[in-house]
Amino acid sequence: MIRLYDYWRSSAAYRVRIALNLKGLPYESLPVNIAPGADEQKAGAYKSVNAQMRVPALEVDGQRAGQSMAIIEWLDETNPEPPLLPSDPWARLQARSFADTIACDIHPLNNLSVLAALRADFGADEAAVMRWYHDWIRRGFEALEDFAADHKSGAFLFGDAPTMAEIALIPQVANARRFKMDLSAFPTLVALDSACLELDAFRRASPEANQPA
Numbered sequence: 507m508i509r510l511y512d513y514w515r516s517s518a519a520y521r522v523r524i525a526l527n528l529k530g531l532p533y534e535s536l537p538v539n540i541a542p543g544a545d546e547q548k549a550g551a552y553k554s555v556n557a558q559m560r561v562p563a564l565e566v567d568g569q570r571a572g573q574s575m576a577i578i579e580w581l582d583e584t585n586p587e588p589p590l591l592p593s594d595p596w597a598r599l600q601a602r603s604f605a606d607t608i609a610c611d612i613h614p615l616n617n618l619s620v621l622a623a624l625r626a627d628f629g630a631d632e633a634a635v636m637r638w639y640h641d642w643i644r645r646g647f648e649a650l651e652d653f654a655a656d657h658k659s660g661a662f663l664f665g666d667a668p669t670m671a672e673i674a675l676i677p678q679v680a681n682a683r684r685f686k687m688d689l690s691a692f693p694t695l696v697a698l699d700s701a702c703l704e705l706d707a708f709r710r711a712s713p714e715a716n717q718p719a
């Protein structure tokens with residue numbers, strides 16, 4: 507059985523939930539409440555699961571690992587159908603490059619601990635934190651919009667099925683919307699978001715569908 511250390515609003519965990527659903531793999535969700543004040547990711551019990559004190563983490567047969575994109579690569583290697591990367595090697599590079607723009611260059615600058623440090627260590631008020639948050643998404647999305655407008659080759663970026671590119675994109679779009687960012691400059695990314703949210707695998711993975719009662 508696959509166990510996922512999960513938080514409904516975590517976009518990194520959302521990526522893994524999408525991949526698990528696309529693969530049709532059942533899993534047990536183990537909630538870790540990372541909301542400020544609860545901070546379960548910093549408790550000793552969770553530190554022994556993931557020393558980085560972040561979600562998600564995957565547990566399979568008593569083995570555990572963190573990092574959403576590495577987890578998704580492993581899921582794809584161990585369960586090849588349906589593939590989460592295009593078949594052409596250059597397109598595979600492009601899909602990974604698209605996903606890494608989000609996972610390496612946008613999301614890390616906007617996670618909870620970075621925003622908390624801006625407030626606590628640099629005296630940023632909420633307006634400044636929001637400016638920071640939107641600015642890093644905008645910088646990444648401008649590059650991704652250019653790429654997507656040039657390369658989108660079907661309902662999805664790489665044809666008729668979503669890949670790791672959309673698995674990374676859709677949670678990041680959800681974060682942008684949650685923090686009231688204007689997405690009108692990114693029509694191709696918004697179209698990809700709409701196409702993915704037609705799919706049950708994406709809808710069942712969404713924060714709304716995983717919000718605790």
Ligand SMILES: N[C@@H](CCC(=O)N[C@@H](CS)C(=O)NCC(=O)O)C(=O)O
Nearest residue numbers: 516517518560561573574617618619
């Ligand atoms: N690169 C990691 C990022 C994980 C990450 O930053 N997760 C966030 C939630 S989306 C988290 O646990 N934040 C807790 C914190 O910042 O204290 C991944 O892709 O799994």
